[in-house]
Amino acid sequence: MRRLYVFDTTLRDGEQSLGITLNVKEKLEIGQQLVKLGVDVIEAGFPASSPGDLESVRTIAKELKGVIICGLTRAVVQDIDLCAEALRKAEYPRIHTGIGVSPVHMEKKLKLTPDQVVEQAVAAVKYAKKYVSDVEFYAEDAFRSDPIFLARVIENVISAGATVVNIPDTVGYANPWEYGELIQSVIQNVNNIDKAIVSVHCHNDLGMATANSLAGIKAGAGQVEGTINGIGERAGNTSLEEVIMSIYTRRDGYGVESKVNTREISATSRLVSRITGVTVPDHKAIVGANAFNHASGIHQDGVLKDRETYEIIQPETIGVPKNFISLTARSGRHALQHCLEELGYKVEGAQLDDVYQRFLQLADLKKEVFDQDLYVLMGDSGSTA
Ligand code: KIV
Ligand code: ZN
Numbered sequence: 001m002r003r004l005y006v007f008d009t010t011l012r013d014g015e016q017s018l019g020i021t022l023n024v025k026e027k028l029e030i031g032q033q034l035v036k037l038g039v040d041v042i043e044a045g046f047p048a049s050s051p052g053d054l055e056s057v058r059t060i061a062k063e064l065k066g067v068i069i070c071g072l073t074r075a076v077v078q079d080i081d082l083c084a085e086a087l088r089k090a091e092y093p094r095i096h097t098g099i100g101v102s103p104v105h106m107e108k109k110l111k112l113t114p115d116q117v118v119e120q121a122v123a124a125v126k127y128a129k130k131y132v133s134d135v136e137f138y139a140e141d142a143f144r145s146d147p148i149f150l151a152r153v154i155e156n157v158i159s160a161g162a163t164v165v166n167i168p169d170t171v172g173y174a175n176p177w178e179y180g181e182l183i184q185s186v187i188q189n190v191n192n193i194d195k196a197i198v199s200v201h202c203h204n205d206l207g208m209a210t211a212n213s214l215a216g217i218k219a220g221a222g223q224v225e226g227t228i229n230g231i232g233e234r235a236g237n238t239s240l241e242e243v244i245m246s247i248y249t250r251r252d253g254y255g256v257e258s259k260v261n262t263r264e265i266s267a268t269s270r271l272v273s274r275i276t277g278v279t280v281p282d283h284k285a286i287v288g289a290n291a292f293n294h295a296s297g298i299h300q301d302g303v304l305k306d307r308e309t310y311e312i313i314q315p316e317t318i319g320v321p322k323n324f325i326s327l328t329a330r331s332g333r334h335a336l337q338h339c340l341e342e343l344g345y346k347v348e349g350a351q352l353d354d355v356y357q358r359f360l361q362l363a364d365l366k367k368e369v370f371d372q373d374l375y376v377l378m379g380d381s382g383s384t385a
Helices: 024-037 051-063 077-086 103-110 114-129 147-159 176-189 209-218 240-249 262-276 297-305 333-342 349-363 371-378
Strands: 005-008 041-045 068-074 092-100 135-140 164-169 197-202 223-226
Touching (some): 005 197, 005 240, 024 051, 024 262, 051 068, 051 077, 068 077, 092 103, 092 114, 103 114, 114 135, 135 147, 164 176, 164 209, 164 223, 176 197, 197 209, 223 240, 297 333, 333 349, 349 371
Parallel strands (some): 068 092, 092 135, 164 197
């Protein structure tokens, strides 16, 4: 098994979501929970972006121990100086610096030639190395770059001292087999790649961030970057909980293992949602309210006989105490009987048939039938067990 390092960027790329601005206290609270979750790296912010973010990174670096604390910079000395200052009290500091490498980023945004980009990338890594030994380099928009040029940039930054090389699909344009091939091409064509960890960083514009990250891991990446609940700019980032649980569900874990404590996933998701104000859709994989909720008769009957019929993950694994059987117009007798039993009613045979008919009439009028409705249906008839 290869070790997979988990890099959480909820507090940096996640915070770039429209409508989220986290203050120092909020970032620290999320950071403390991320430590409980057992991530390897917390990207605490982008210190040069605002005085508030500088202060957040400084506070997190001082308070959170036993984990790598990372700050983002552009490949410019002012950013790196500020980041290094913010990380001064970190037990394990990492500077994450980088530059755009795709034609559109180099020509239109940076107005630099490819040679100038290589020069600036190398200079930034060398400059960051004066402050910290752990320097991660991001090749922004790597997926839309020329793979030969990308390999040249990566080889040069590793020679300059980069310990981790991040190959982002910044605009979420890749599909899994293409992204897997890009990671493979970096690993094959960069001569000194054994001196650094390859990191995958995907965005979800086409809904493929998790799949692309897994493809990159399968191709040999040793670090995955993402956010809790998949929050992030535009359509968001890779959902870390999805990647972690995808690996968990496989006996061979796709050949990798992380040190994440999956039982903290639900608590982390709820905290991030509460503090950011970004609600998790009910049907969201792993952490949505319906992820362990069975609503239709055939599924409910199956789950009541054996959970494995319709559950690929036991809810307890992510810290959810139990699964749910929700009563709807699609529920069958078995589910109704089970829910009544949980309320203390033992109903069988003709009585069950009668209650079931009345239940269906009610269920057709409502989205969901709750315990309170069941009490009314039973009419306090004295038939409790
Ligand atoms: O998506 C991206 O390219 C990034 C980098 C700044 C790491 O977030
Ligand atoms: Zn990103």
